[in-house]
Amino acid sequence: MIGETATNRHLATVTGKDAITFLQGLLTNDVLPLGQAPGLVWAAFLSPQGKYLADLFVVNTGAALLLDLPAGLAEDVLKRLSMYRLRADVQITPTTDLFVTRGLGGSPEGGFADPRHPALGWRRYGTACGTPPRIDWDSLRVANLIPEATVELIPNDSYILEWGFERLHGVDFRKGCYVGQEVTARMKHKTELRKGIARVLVSGPIEIGTEITAEGKAVGHVFTQSGGQAIAYLRYDRVSDTMTAGGVAVMFLEKNDA
DSSP: OOOEEOOSEEEEEEESTTHHHHHHTTBSSOOGGGGTSOEEEEEEEEOTTSOEEEEEEEEEOSSOEEEEEEHHHHHHHHHHHHHHHTTOSOEEEEESSOEEEEESSSOOTTEEEOSSOGGGOEEEEESOOOBOOOSOHHHHHHHHTOOOBTTTBOTTTOOGGGGTTTTTTOOOTTSOOOTTHHHHHHHHHHOOOOEEEEEEEESSOOOTTOEEEETTEEEEEEEEEETTEEEEEEEGGGOOTTOEETTEEEEEEEETTO
16 A cells, blocks of 8 residues: 655654653653654644644654654744754754655554544655545545644644644643643633634635624634535634625534534
8 A cells, every 4th residue: 555645744853862752841742652662643832822833743663753744834843843952862853755655544564543533544654655645635624623734723823722632632631741731731621612623514615714704793714625614713602603704604513522
C-alpha cells in the first residue's frame, strides 16, 4: 500500500538526550511513551496565553523522532522551539529527504493510525514519495468535525478546547505542565464553553470566513464546506433557525461534544 503524498507538510528531526522531555514540557499531549517505543501523537503548541500557535504530529518511527508540521506554520514553530531550548541537549533539524504519505483503512507496515479519528486512516514516514493527492480529506474533516491549520485554526487566536482537541485526542489533562497549560486547564475545569466548532447545513457555497448572523447579531463564521455541510465556529447561545451567511441559509446540526 503506497498511499498519497501529504502535501503542505514540513518534517524536522529531533535528536539529543533531552529530546522527549523537551517536547513534553512544551506540547499539550503526553509524548513520553514515544521515548520507549514507536508511535504517533497529535498535539498543539500554544502561546503562554493559551492560544493556538500550531498543531503537529510527533512520531517515533523506530529509526528517528520527527515533527510533522503544517508547512505554512513550520518556520515560526521551529524558531519558537529554538527559543525554549536554552541548555537542553536537543537539536531540531529540518529535513527534505523524508515524505509523509497517508491513506484510508488499516495501517500498512511502517504506518501509524491517525490518532485524531479513525476516519482519517493512517500516516507513514520515509524516503518513498506517494501518489498525487486524490482523497477528499475536506469531506472527511467536515463529516467528523476536524479542524485544519490556517483554515479553521488560526495562530494567536484559536483556543484548542473550542476546536475539539480533547475529543480528537490532542490534549492530556494528566501530563503536567506545558506552555499555555494554565489557561487550557481553567477552560476545562472552571467554565462551560460558550463558543466552539460545529457542523452546519448550508444552502449554497459560502466564502471561507464569512460571518454568520441571526436577527442582526453575529453568531460565528463558516469555514470548510463539502456536500452541503460545513465546519463552523459558533456562539452556541445565539444559534437559531434564522441564521444566514453571505445571503445563504445556515442550519445548525451538531456541536463539538455531540
